Amino acid sequence: MTSSDGAFDPNTDEGSRVHTLERPTPETAREAILDGFDREAVVTVFGRCTVEYDGRAASTLEAGDRLVLFKPDGAALVHTDAGQQPVNWQPPGCEHEAFLEDGRLQLRSLRSTPDEVLRVGFERVKQVSTYAMVDSSELSVVGTEEDLKTRLLEDPGLLEPGFTPLATERETPAGAVDLYGEDGDGRTVVVELKRRRVGPDAVGQLRRYVDAVERDLHAEATVRGILVAPSVTDRASRLLVEHGLEFVALEPTADAAGD
Numbered sequence: 001m002t003s004s005d006g007a008f009d010p011n012t013d014e015g016s017r018v019h020t021l022e023r024p025t026p027e028t029a030r031e032a033i034l035d036g037f038d039r040e041a042v043v044t045v046f047g048r049c050t051v052e053y054d055g056r057a058a059s060t061l062e063a064g065d066r067l068v069l070f071k072p073d074g075a076a077l078v079h080t081d082a083g084q085q086p087v088n089w090q091p092p093g094c095e096h097e098a099f100l101e102d103g104r105l106q107l108r109s110l111r112s113t114p115d116e117v118l119r120v121g122f123e124r125v126k127q128v129s130t131y132a133m134v135d136s137s138e139l140s141v142v143g144t145e146e147d148l149k150t151r152l153l154e155d156p157g158l159l160e161p162g163f164t165p166l167a168t169e170r171e172t173p174a175g176a177v178d179l180y181g182e183d184g185d186g187r188t189v190v191v192e193l194k195r196r197r198v199g200p201d202a203v204g205q206l207r208r209y210v211d212a213v214e215r216d217l218h219a220e221a222t223v224r225g226i227l228v229a230p231s232v233t234d235r236a237s238r239l240l241v242e243h244g245l246e247f248v249a250l251e252p253t254a255d256a257a258g259d
Helices: 026-038 136-142 145-154 200-216 234-242
Strands: 017-021 042-054 058-070 074-077 088-090 093-101 104-111 116-131 162-173 175-182 188-193 223-229 246-249
Touching: 017 026, 026 042, 026 104, 026 116, 026 200, 042 188, 058 104, 058 116, 074 116, 074 246, 088 104, 088 116, 145 175, 145 188, 162 200, 175 200, 175 234, 175 246, 200 223, 200 234
Parallel strands: 188 223, 223 246
Antiparallel strands: 017 116, 042 058, 042 116, 058 074, 074 088, 093 104, 104 116, 162 175, 175 188
16 A cells, blocks of 8 residues: 555555555654554654664764664664665664654664663654565464464463453454453453564553453453463563553464474
């Protein structure tokens, strides 16, 4: 999907694997970027921006045209028009944020160990693209969310003893719940599945699903939310505790888990 009018609708052209916006407004750019993060897509942002890095060393780049790349594994790279190496970068495992400050788009990549922050502030955003990339060689090792769902349906005890799946892709006002069921005490369980290490966005998604299911059920109902993924970032772990949600570490396939 390509748009030049600044509008963004993630539900348009659902079969497309690429979403591109040309000359979007800062708000529309932010929405598209956050949607890309949520979909675990590769996100690229091109425009005139400044770059600041704060950590073991500090650096600043004045305004210039640059390409910023965010990968689902947490890596972030800032490229200019010269050379093969990024002028600044963050390794896999970082958490990405997109927000507005004084009406301008701000992108931030945070690394917890050691504590380092890469911040990119855009004067003008010329293009935003999100790519739902699939690497078949990786999938043969890591698996997919569908593989993760299949593991739990075939062996619900992997989630916890006594768990009973009742439905998959259960629709709610907040979206479709990956796996819906009951625990051994009859409490409703909402399960969100991710095939990779996840950050705060996945916690927020699960919380929205739990809130939506709680509104659908009677007032006395207890709804548990469980995030299932190979691992979570430190910030995501703190948010899970803060919101009363739970985490189960599980790989998409038995081969990937080594069992």
